[in-house]
Amino acid sequence: MTNKKSDVVILSGGLGTRLRSVVSDAQKTMVLVKGKPFLEHLIAHYRNSGLTRFIICTGYRHEDIQSYFGDGSRWGITIVYSFESERRGTAGAVKLTEKMISSEDFFVLNGDTFLAVDPIEVLKFHQQKEADGTICLRKFGDISEKGEVVLGDDYVLAAFLEKQSNHRSGLINAGVYILNKKILSLISRNREVSIEHDIFPEAIKRFRFVGYKTSAFFIDIGSPSEYYRSQKGLPILK
Numbered sequence: 001m002t003n004k005k006s007d008v009v010i011l012s013g014g015l016g017t018r019l020r021s022v023v024s025d026a027q028k029t030m031v032l033v034k035g036k037p038f039l040e041h042l043i044a045h046y047r048n049s050g051l052t053r054f055i056i057c058t059g060y061r062h063e064d065i066q067s068y069f070g071d072g073s074r075w076g077i078t079i080v081y082s083f084e085s086e087r088r089g090t091a092g093a094v095k096l097t098e099k100m101i102s103s104e105d106f107f108v109l110n111g112d113t114f115l116a117v118d119p120i121e122v123l124k125f126h127q128q129k130e131a132d133g134t135i136c137l138r139k140f141g142d143i144s145e146k147g148e149v150v151l152g153d154d155y156v157l158a159a160f161l162e163k164q165s166n167h168r169s170g171l172i173n174a175g176v177y178i179l180n181k182k183i184l185s186l187i188s189r190n191r192e193v194s195i196e197h198d199i200f201p202e203a204i205k206r207f208r209f210v211g212y213k214t215s216a217f218f219i220d221i222g223s224p225s226e227y228y229r230s231q232k233g234l235p236i237l238k
Helices: 017-023 038-047 062-069 089-096 118-126 179-185 195-206 224-233
Strands: 006-011 053-058 078-083 105-110 113-115 133-140 147-151 158-163 171-178 209-214 219-221
Touching: 006 038, 006 062, 006 089, 017 209, 038 105, 038 171, 053 089, 062 078, 062 105, 078 089, 078 113, 089 195, 105 118, 105 147, 113 171, 118 133, 118 147, 118 209, 133 147, 147 171, 147 209, 158 195, 158 209, 171 179, 171 209, 179 195
Parallel strands: 006 053, 006 105, 053 078, 133 209
Antiparallel strands: 105 171, 113 219, 133 171, 147 158
16 A cells, blocks of 8 residues: 655755746746646645645745745645755755655655656555656657666666767656665765765665656746746646
């Protein structure tokens, strides 16, 4: 039986500098898509799957996020916040939430990307594989500008490769993770640390990490072109 009590940690502290040309100085995860903040679409997707406790990692323009979402009661969920007074990177931001996380396994999401995967199916997979960490992977047609994730037997993560010079397809990190709290022991406090570049390569050596392959719709609103694409392609908020 799948335990739905997993917390959802959302990284929402980015500056959104690439989007300034189209959305001024708005907090990146709060840009409007189909009339609602992008972050609301993301939260709704997980709430609709039965997940009810969210931890939002904030930094730049944190007040915009907190004033809009409050404690989450308007959506029938619980929302708490962490705040970065200085940049700590994706891993450092998650580390700040350590004492707030109430579940042994928890989701981590990039707040500026949307992957239309079924969270409960990913959670079932994570539990069935008895994993310490699960990373959602999506096949990408040209990984020359992306890092590639390599799988071994039984979906176990074997390696993270840097950007490839040749144009070919491969599996990429889709920005949705399930982690056990023990993984947080790898993250140093009070310095900027990347979860993708600094933590995962070490974590797969010490813990059982698996990859969940999906072809679900994916979008990253970090660039103007993708932001405009989200206005048409993002699933309707319910």
